[in-house]
Amino acid sequence: MAESWVNSAQRIGVDLHLELSGAGSRRAVLGRALRDAVRDGRLAPGTRLPAYRSLAADLGLARNTVAEAYAELVAEGWLTARQGSGTRVAQRAEPVVRGREPRPGLRQTSTRPTSDAAPRHDPRHDLRQGRPDAASFPRAAWLSAARRALNAAPHEAFGPGDPQGRIELRRALADYLARARGVRTTPERIVVCSGVAHALRLLFAGGVLRGPLAVEAYGLPFHRSILAAAAIRTVPLEVDDHGARVPEAASVRNVLLTPAHQFPTGAALHPERRAAVVDRARARDGLVVEDDYDGDFRYDREPVGALQGLDPERVVQLGSVSKSLTPALRLGWMVLPEHLVDVVLAAKGEREAWASALDQLTLADFIDSGHYDRHVRRMRQHYRGRRDRLVAALAAHVPHVVPTGIAAGLHAVLRLPPGSERRTLEAAARQGLALDGLAAFRHPDAAPTAADGLVVGYAAAPDHAYGAALEALCRALPPG
């Protein structure tokens, strides 16, 4: 039978895409195509199939041929036929899962942070860093912002997007970032992107910035791998209780930092170092790339404004809604020195290919209508409560383990006695507890250090499971 591709929709309002090919009678070919569609999951259990008449018309087959093929699959248990509800894919006709099944157990002893990857299976207890509380996404407010944004959107918003981003969003961000983070910018200096990772790709893989880059000795391996893929050599900077030490004499011109809340150790960059790093960039014609990933979340310390405010021509501020709203949105921004705007836009290409214009308009409305501020304030309270419970649980059960870096952000670092990190992670894995050790974040060329520790994310666990996760953590920690 000749190959034919058909979309059938008329009667039941759904498309059924079938590939009719191979040897055999028409009925056999159709039966095989339907079985394949059920088996590989294209036709999910419960899906209603088109009436014989419409499928026959679409495929150029006799109505009887379709009826016979359906009857055969009903007899085999692939389909069910009921008076009044038509022919449907049987509930038990589970599709074959393609690809490897997740292996049981947690990748606790790997040096790659479990938090870096999308979850493949759910741990019993989740204290991974890097994830906001998924249950707190403001669905209703986001939906009403989307409705308002769609109603107000001009027709051109539904055409190809401007790679710089919607002006509505850039205006909203310029106001918000100035007010909340002390950023000095205009909408013209903002380029919308899909997040900090995308921004790094544009800056480095896009060739905007070249040459080696100084990075903090502890940081996100995912970001280091983006830089490595762009053939950017990274030089680790020592990190202490005052953030990164950027030596005056080092030859590297450009620096990537997390000044508001060093990731993951948690220090805020000391004011003298903030000034020095900007002076250094001025003196060397270099740039500071500021990853302002969780600047909105600070609890009991003075807010640390964005470094960008010190010199908008020497600092590129990168941010996203990944911590404040959800990493699922994939929306972020770059606040650029004037001379870099066109270069970054050239790296981005002629059309917007990453950030949905409709999501951008929704976020603009969400910010302008005050929902973003309200959400951030609500989440600040929520996460502060979570952090306080972590601190209290440690004080009650393992008082020798002191959390650090807790004044801001969504995670804390628990320092461990030298040599005990791996053992503690193994003990955590036995409790079904997912979290990472400090070693997973260390730059491969960083000087050997005795800094063993755990990075504990207190945002991701659902409310009902947080207490049990803390208990599992306390059981896994070494006794005093």
Ligand SMILES: Cc1ncc(COP(=O)(O)O)c(C=O)c1O
């Ligand atoms: C250090 C750091 N920077 C940035 C981000 C955000 O990355 P993105 O905006 O690509 O989701 C994260 C994770 O949420 C992070 O841990």
